[in-house]
Structures are given as C-alpha cells and as structure tokens.
Amino acid sequence: MKKLLLPLAAAALLGACSTATLININVDGDSFIDATTKTISLPAVPPITPQVVVIPDGGAGLPLQLPTLTFLTGIRLNIGVSVVATDPTAGATGTIEMFVAQSSTANLYDPANKVPTAANCVGDATLTEAINLNLTATSPAACAAAFNLMKAGNFKIGARASFNLVNASPVTVTLTNLDVGVSGYPAKLLPL
Amino acid sequence: MKRLLSTIGLVVALSGAAIAQDVRSLGLGGALVPGSSLAPFNPAYLNYPSDGRGGGLTLPVGLINFFVNPQMNVLDFLSNRSPYLTGNPPAKVFNFLAAFDQVTHLNSFILNTASAPSELSINLSKNGITLFDVGANKPLNLDFSSLGSFGTPSATSGVTPIFSVPFSIGPVAIKIGVFANVTPTSPRLDPAIVADVSDGNLDSIYNNAVTASAQAAAGITLDIGFSTPIQVDQTTVFVGARGNGFFGLAFVDASGRVIVKPGSTPSIGNAKIGYEYTVFLSSPFASNLGAGYSNGLGFGGSADVGVVADMPGSLLGVPELEKFTVGLGLIGVVEANTWTGTTATTTYDPDVGPNAITVITPNVTRGGIKFNPLITANAAGKFSVGGGLSVLALADIQLGRGNFNIHIGAEVQWTLFVVRAGVGLENGRFRFGLGGGLEFAPGIGMDLALTAHPTPFVGGTSFGIAVAVRFGF
Incomplete structure (x- = not known):
C-alpha cells in the first residue's frame, strides 16, 4: 500500500505543476518538539573561559551518503537558539560555525571547510542573545561549494560552538526555530 | 513507441467517455428540448417528431490543444524530453496542470489553459501539510472534486446501458442494450481520528477510521416503450409508457473499513490496525471461486409513463406562437430488482488472532420493490417573430431521486444561423449556457457551445468550446 501511495501522491503533486515549477x-522542525522541552534553565552557571563544543561530538563530523540530488537548487537550514544569561553583568559571548566538507576529509573543522558568511548565506553567527544560522547555498558564490557538496550527496557536516561567561549567572537556553528546507524541480526526476 | 501508443490509447479511451454530452443542451444551459432527447425522462416523446437539431457527434476537440499549445505538446515532450528536464528553469515547459485539466475535459477545447504555479511551497509542520503558490501568493487546494464531468450526469438512476440498439415496430420502440457500471465511493477518513492523533497519541478506538465502498454490475437491458398521438380537437396529445427490464450477469457490492485501536501505549507508533471488508457477489460462475460460493444472477425492471400535448398558437390567442408544447413524464413509477449470490466477510482484528477470518454466506438475496419516481415537466413555445426569425422558448423542472432542477432557455434561428442561451439551477448549483450553430439542411449541421468548469488545484474557471456535428443519421 505504501509503495502505491507515494507514487500516487507524487503524481497528484506533479499534476498541479509544470516542468518549470x-x-x-x-x-x-520545532513544531514537532514539545514546548516544555524546548527550554533548558541552568541555575548559576560558573564563569566559563572560552569553551568549545563540536556537534556531533568527536571532531569527525557526521558523514552522510545520500542519493545524488541533481534536481535540487537550494538547501536551507535555519536554527534559532536563544542563550540568555539572567545577570546582565555576566558578559555572555560566543559564536557558532557551520562546516561542510567532502566525506574523505580527515579534519572537518579545518577553517578551509567553514561555510563562509555572505549575503543570504550566514555560515556563522555571534552569540549575543540568539543565534540564527541561515545557510542558503544557492546564489552567493562563496556558498556554492558547500551546496554542491551537499547536492552530490557524499559529504560530512558538523557545527562548532564556543561560549564565554565572565561572571557566574543563571542561563536559559531556548530552541526558537528549527526549519529545514529544500528547493528543486521535481520534474527532473522523470527519466530522460 | 510503446509509451506513445499507451498514451494515445488512454486519450482515445477518455475521449470515448467524453462524447456523451449534447452540445445543443450545453448551449441551452441544460434546458430540455421536446423530442427524442426528452424520451429518457418522458416516454410520450418516443414517437414525437424531432426538429432535427441537437445530438450528433461531439468531437473530442480538446485533443487539438495537445498539438497547438506549445506547453502541452505531448508528442514533443515524449519524444525529446531533454530540453524540458535540464536547466534551471528548463528551456521548454510542459504544463502538467493544463494537460491534466484538458485530458479530463476532452469534449471542450480549453481557451484559457491553466497556468501552473512558477513556485510552489509544501510546508510540513505538526499541524499538517499546506501548499502555497508562491508566485500567486495564495494557498493551493489539493482537491480532486473538480475532475469529473465525463458527459452530463443523468438524473436517471439504476442500470444505464453503455450502448444500446434501438429499433421500432410500428408505435413500439424497443431498445436492447448492455450495461456495465462501476460506482466507487470516495474513501472517507474519520475526521475525529485526525484530531485525536495531532498530539502524537491515539486515545480512542476508531471502528470506521477509513471507510470505502464500490459497486459494479453488468448485464443486458431490454426497454419496450409505446407512444402514440391522439387528436383531441386542435390539440395533438402523445401518451407513452415504457417498461425497462434488465437481466444481470454479474453484480459486486464491496464495502470495507479500517479499525484503529490504541496499543500498549497511547503513542501512535504503537497503534493496532485491523480491517473488515464485505463483498456481495452475484454471478452464474461464482461457485468456481471456491467452497461455499453459490451461483447467482439478477433481474429487475421499472415502469415509466408520460404525456405530451402540442397545441397550435391560435388556440391560446397568441398570433406569433406557432406551436405550444407541454409534457409531463414520470420515470421509475415502480422499480423492482432482485439479485442472488454469496456474501463473504473478511475480518482482521489484531486483538483476536494473527490471521484474518473469512465468513462465506451462500444463497443471499438482495433487492426489493420501491417507489422511486423522477418527475419531469417541460414546456416549449415556437414563435415566428417576422424578418425570418424564429424563436424556441423552453422551460422545464425536474423533481425526485434527490434532484431539484429547473431550466429556462431560448434558441433563435435566422436562415442558417442559430444562437442559443439558457440558465439553470441544478440541485442548488447555478448553470449558464451559451452556444450557436449552423443548420445546413434538416438534421445536417454543427453546434458550438461555451463550456466552463472549475480549474483543478489553482482555482478559477476554465472556459472552453465544445463542438458537435450532425450528418442527418
């Protein structure tokens, strides 16, 4: 039944389109996460000298092998995390950076693999009150390399966050946004 | 090549289904014209002299769009797809939406073919899936309800032959036909279950989470009708009666439902799913299906009666009025049918056992007698208004079998040229018709009519032109 439903849904969708749609x-993504688990309150976090966290843990990144997605024209990933130190004198600062490289790369977190920051393509962000990581690898040339790697389907992906807290303070971490999007011409999935 | 042949086969099959519509009636907004086209609703019209207009062969003019519209050039798309599928956006465009709209309305050459959205967003969240046309800045409705309209829906019910051979012996009209009907009901999803699982948990038992049914019947029909004119002073009265019999060779009535129950935890992932389907089968060969199945067949009939009066205009004191016609028809005054066969019910309940259980009951009889009439009253006046102009004014009303239809229409003829228009209210839905035609000789001519139907998915109205030709036979 599932085998039948998917082509039927795809055919129905295609029926509303043209090859140029x-x-x-x-x-x-965040609508699927229960509201009560979106916020974590940390009581009296002691002063932190720059602490670096890599996601996923271990430094090797997350290797992905997907089918070659030639019909894709864009990939979007919007993550909103609000990190608020209750004490205004705590001096909370930090950054988050995104890394994409070929799956054969040994050191994903090499600066050469960092997704750069350009118009409509924010590969890293400074932590003040919120982080909005917006990777749209379509138009800016600087981001095209990362996008092409993801489109080819064989890549490693990871993120690195660093955080600084001068004075001790309670800290609230909230996931404010998690959107994933892809764009493309699905008619290209038809056999030539 | 194989792909091309199968596409052409599909198109021809669909066009065959599409030629049931009478273009004259379409132009009149559905208004009924005295003559053989009214005979299905009033047997008094069986031997009524026809005015020679209407009917004919409705041409599948919609096919032309697949050759002249560059965004619907199906031959080019199938034979040379590369320019359609490479590039961002592709160099050539094949418009699936317009092709889909046209292939489902082949009896109409669609003038304003639907524009497919340039950009479409599919937004998936916990609240469900929404579609948004980014270019037009409006939501899209993934609704298939506007797909219908292969031919006009008939107010008659019961068995309708797919083809029949009519012939007459004196005033007796005989029609022998073959019927094969399939009537599926759209599957229905219980809206309560959708609301229940929105939080990821299933809290109640749903015995009819999804329900669906379908009926199919095949056999032979024999209609015998009688109509004769009686002269009463200056008025010609036609009285008619008809018996419609059928002998059924196969009947399948299937219905099914899906049962959803909470599992060990309320999580939707642990839900238990069962099903039940019932099939009633009537066929002279059913016993070959296995033990417990009995052979069966069906037969039935219905009766229709009607009366028509033709009065000269002078009788009513209107000098321009050549002829005034009123008719009253009752079809299905009595309807009776009986089918014998086997009922098989298969149930799978995950709480009862690992396997589905089938119970077969042979020699089941279904059917009965019912009073299920459709009443059709119509009036027509033919006027000569001078200058070579003649006007046919029409009005009709239909009641019964869940229908309430009312139409008015008019047809104006001047030499070869005919213009017609009409409005109707069919079960609460407004209908408008506009058409024209050429009458070269009695029975030889062509008709055109404006068509309109809702455009699927993107909304709006698709307007088109339907064409029929008549060769006098």
Missing part, C-alpha cells in the same frame, strides 16, 4: 519543501 520550482518546488520548495519546508519542514517546521
């Missing part, structure tokens, strides 16, 4: 699939 750009289709965006947007997943509102």
